[in-house]
Amino acid sequence: MSYIAERRGEEKERRRAQILDAAEALYIAKGWDALTVDQVARSARLSRALVYVYFRDKEELLFAIGERAMRVLRDRFIAAVAGHASGIDKIEAIGRAYMGYAYEFPHYFDFCTRFRAHSVAVDPGSHEGGCQAAGDETMAVVVRAIEAGVRDGSVSLDVGDPTLFAVTLWAFTHGVIQLAMAKSNELTRYGIAVPQLSDYALGLMRTVAQGGALKPGQGVASAKAGPVGASARTAQAS
Numbered sequence: 001m002s003y004i005a006e007r008r009g010e011e012k013e014r015r016r017a018q019i020l021d022a023a024e025a026l027y028i029a030k031g032w033d034a035l036t037v038d039q040v041a042r043s044a045r046l047s048r049a050l051v052y053v054y055f056r057d058k059e060e061l062l063f064a065i066g067e068r069a070m071r072v073l074r075d076r077f078i079a080a081v082a083g084h085a086s087g088i089d090k091i092e093a094i095g096r097a098y099m100g101y102a103y104e105f106p107h108y109f110d111f112c113t114r115f116r117a118h119s120v121a122v123d124p125g126s127h128e129g130g131c132q133a134a135g136d137e138t139m140a141v142v143v144r145a146i147e148a149g150v151r152d153g154s155v156s157l158d159v160g161d162p163t164l165f166a167v168t169l170w171a172f173t174h175g176v177i178q179l180a181m182a183k184s185n186e187l188t189r190y191g192i193a194v195p196q197l198s199d200y201a202l203g204l205m206r207t208v209a210q211g212g213a214l215k216p217g218q219g220v221a222s223a224k225a226g227p228v229g230a231s232a233r234t235a236q237a238s
Contacts, residue, residue: 005079016054019044023061023070026106032114033064063127066115070134071107076101077141087149091209094142095173095202102177109177142166156211169205176201 022044025037027209037058041048064109080097083092092218102109115131122129142232180187180194187197 012054013051015046019046019051020061020064020068024065026109027065027110029105032107032110037061060127062111063131064116065107066111067127067134069105069111070131070138071100072105072108073101073112073137074134074141077138081141081145086154087145087152088154088206088209089167090145090148091142091155091201091220094145094163095169095205098173099177099180099198102181107182108179112174113178116138139163139166139170142169146209155209158211159209165209169209172205173201 023035024041026039029202030039035058040061041051042050055064055113061232076097077094078091084090084093115135122132124130124133139200143162143166146155146159146165148164150157150159176197180197186195187194
């Protein structure tokens, strides 16, 4: 590759990142529904036409941000499991990592809620394909943790298919996070603090994975000083 061609490639990537950074900042400040391509262009100090040179439409911008979101989540899960030996501890660490991620990057969590692929077979070179690939890699981390737990005996064989169990854990944890973030006042009315709900849910998830029945107070007693509780307390105070 010639020097000029290399410089052009670098400039193209710099412009793409500039547009994407502007779009992500607006996503954080305004929410995705209120964001427009005109706002992104003004924020990036570029023409609207130039934004469309790099991104086909607002949806493609969303998928590009989502690709970032899924890669961050994947890396958080990988880091979470690295600090634990048993499969069951890896699973709980993943749950806590997902909760911490949602509070640290609420716009990324919002994308995780919004993301829906247009088809099963998306273009792997597109941002939509990148989202799907990073999502698959993220799910694979969970599946491997479950398989490790089955091998070391910390996870019951009764959980069945590891992929099905991983998707079920994802659905359960995602729902708990949404409830904690959107309904904290309602939880307070019931006398439940967000950290208490998070710890109880993770304890319940752990008990189910081990094939046992939940004992009174077991979920609440699980790792109250963990990073999830701290994140949730910060969110409640803000």
